[in-house]
Amino acid sequence: MIKNFIEKSWLLIVASLVFGLLLAGTNEKLGPMIKKQQALKFSKLAGNMIEGADKFEIVSEEPVKIKSAKGKDIEVKSLKKGVDKDGKILGWAFEAVGSGFADKIKLVIAVDAKFETIKGFGVLLSNETPGFGDKIGKPDHKFVTQFAGTPAEDLTLSKIGDYGKVDTEIVAISGATITSNAVVSIFNTYIGQVKAALKEKGLL
Amino acid sequence: MASDKKISLGNTFFAGIWKENPVFALLLGMCPTLAVTTTVGAALTMGASVIFVLICSNIVISMMRNLLKPHLRILMFTLTISTFVTIADLSLKAFLPDMSTKLGPFIPLIIVNCLIICRAEACASKNGIVISIVDAIGNGLGFTLALSILAAIRELLSTGEILGFTILANTETGGWYTPWAGMAMPVGAFVTLGLLLGVVNLINKKKA
Numbered sequence: 097m098i099k100n101f102i103e104k105s106w107l108l109i110v111a112s113l114v115f116g117l118l119l120a121g122t123n124e125k126l127g128p129m130i131k132k133q134q135a136l137k138f139s140k141l142a143g144n145m146i147e148g149a150d151k152f153e154i155v156s157e158e159p160v161k162i163k164s165a166k167g168k169d170i171e172v173k174s175l176k177k178g179v180d181k182d183g184k185i186l187g188w189a190f191e192a193v194g195s196g197f198a199d200k201i202k203l204v205i206a207v208d209a210k211f212e213t214i215k216g217f218g219v220l221l222s223n224e225t226p227g228f229g230d231k232i233g234k235p236d237h238k239f240v241t242q243f244a245g246t247p248a249e250d251l252t253l254s255k256i257g258d259y260g261k262v263d264t265e266i267v268a269i270s271g272a273t274i275t276s277n278a279v280v281s282i283f284n285t286y287i288g289q290v291k292a293a294l295k296e297k298g299l300l
Numbered sequence: 301m302a303s304d305k306k307i308s309l310g311n312t313f314f315a316g317i318w319k320e321n322p323v324f325a326l327l328l329g330m331c332p333t334l335a336v337t338t339t340v341g342a343a344l345t346m347g348a349s350v351i352f353v354l355i356c357s358n359i360v361i362s363m364m365r366n367l368l369k370p371h372l373r374i375l376m377f378t379l380t381i382s383t384f385v386t387i388a389d390l391s392l393k394a395f396l397p398d399m400s401t402k403l404g405p406f407i408p409l410i411i412v413n414c415l416i417i418c419r420a421e422a423c424a425s426k427n428g429i430v431i432s433i434v435d436a437i438g439n440g441l442g443f444t445l446a447l448s449i450l451a452a453i454r455e456l457l458s459t460g461e462i463l464g465f466t467i468l469a470n471t472e473t474g475g476w477y478t479p480w481a482g483m484a485m486p487v488g489a490f491v492t493l494g495l496l497l498g499v500v501n502l503i504n505k506k507k508a
Contacts, residue, residue, distance in 0.1 A: 107367050111376060115383040122387050129394040137397060221401055226338055227458060227481030 138174060138204055141218030142189035144235065145206035145244070149178030149186050156297065162289035165194075165281060172290055177299075178206075185209045190290060191220065194282035197274040199223035201232070203282055207248050211291045211300055216244045217279070229275030239269045239276065248287050253280045309434050312423075316438025322415045323446035324500045329415040333447060334489040336406050340463050343451035345399045347444025349388045349407055354416055354436040356384040361424040362432035368425060377420045382411045415443060446496075453492050458483035 102109075139152050153176055160172040173191040180186055189206040202221035207214050217240070219233040231237045238259040245262045253276055257267040268276035294300045322328045329350075336346045357380045361368075368376060389407045392400040400407070410416065419439055424432040452462055457480045460468035469475020482488050 104369060105372065107364065107369070108372055108375060108379070111364075111379055115379060119383060119386055122390055126390045126394040130390065130397075133394060133397040223404065226484035227479065 135174075137220065138176075138189070138191070141204045141220070142176070142178060142187075142206050144218065145204075145215040146178040146187035146189065146208075148180050150181045152176040152178050152189060155188075155294070155299065160290065160293045162286065162293065165285050172286070172293070175290065187215055188290075188294070190286070192217075192282045192286040194278055194285065196222055196278045197224050197229050197272070201275075201278055201282065203279070205283065205286060207287070211294065212248055214243050214246045214248050214283070214287070216240065217283075224275045225272065228269065229272040231269050231272065232275060232279055237269075239267070242266060243283075248291065250288070251280050251283050253277050309431065312431055312435045313438040316435060316440075317442040317445065320439075321442040321446060321500075322418075322439055323443060324497060326415075326418070327497075328418055329413045329443065331409060332406050332413065333450065333493065334486065336403055337447055337451040337454055337489055337492075338458070338484050339402075339455045340448055340451045342399065342402055343447040344444065345392070345396065346403060346406065347440070347447050349385075349392065350410060350413070350415070350443055351437065351440030352388055353381060353384045353410055354419060354440045355433060357381045357416060357420060358424040358432040358436040359429060361420045362427060362429045365425045365427075373421075373425070374417070377417055377425075378411065381416050381420070385410045415439065450489070450492055450496060453496075454483045454488050458488065 468477035
């Protein structure tokens, strides 16, 4: 019975072992590079928004927990401070996640050192409709640039208005209201709570 | 004998590119064809990944073709293919992270791409290594070519650019061309693919 079993499946067993080892080796080799690339992307996006930042350091080992719009506990990933060469804090940046139109939207949000004005956002991951919602991924699009300089308070979305005016009223991308709304609600979920969490830790 | 072998190698290679082109003739692997052809860059990356997986899996399957038992055949194919796809996926994440996020789930989905299983079943499990490699390159190039043509048309019409070079001046930057957003969406893929298939059939009919 066992002989029969081995006879029929030895190739599969051997192949699984060999392929498994091959994958483990690849992962061992590429894993650190993938992590580095992700950290690099974060620093690049955040560095574009926080001018002069030399590097980004994790604020605390202990994860900061906030409540999502639906009341679920979520962890704020890579809450980092951007510091210049002398170690002076220039701003804060963190990853923020929320549901978009088609898929999750993952942003890097940057704010200034006092957590009073928003510096902007960059997209880490999104799968929004090409030609409409995916404009949030273009750093020089007027929807994206209007966030820079906005007070770090609750934002509202309007469908008409002036992109150039810097205030808490965010003007939507035409044809992509759901995506625009998603970005605004990610900001509203994170900004206030992250600010409170940083205050609690005595960092602000 | 030598010339016989040469002809059959050439035939195997060109069959993959035109006569048995996986996209235009066999209609295999429609999922990446429709999904990742929004830009030429994405199509080329997808094509390169498929060529890599196809060559590796064809080599491995061709080597173990005499050991394969009928009831374990598909299982072995999938195991081999998924290993190489995972390697391709990890490499893209490490070296081309932007492309990797753009292609999203479609790289892991190569595992179930019927083009690769088809080549394993139809060619690699019956032929020697050399023919299997040539077959893999031919089919892989045929697939890449088809994807690139589709992507070039769609990228040009939806943004006015190809690989970052402006061909049609976009209205957003003060030109005359209004981007055709539909071309970047699934509907654009279906329409373009349909028209291309029509053209290919027309050419084949005229030839016959």
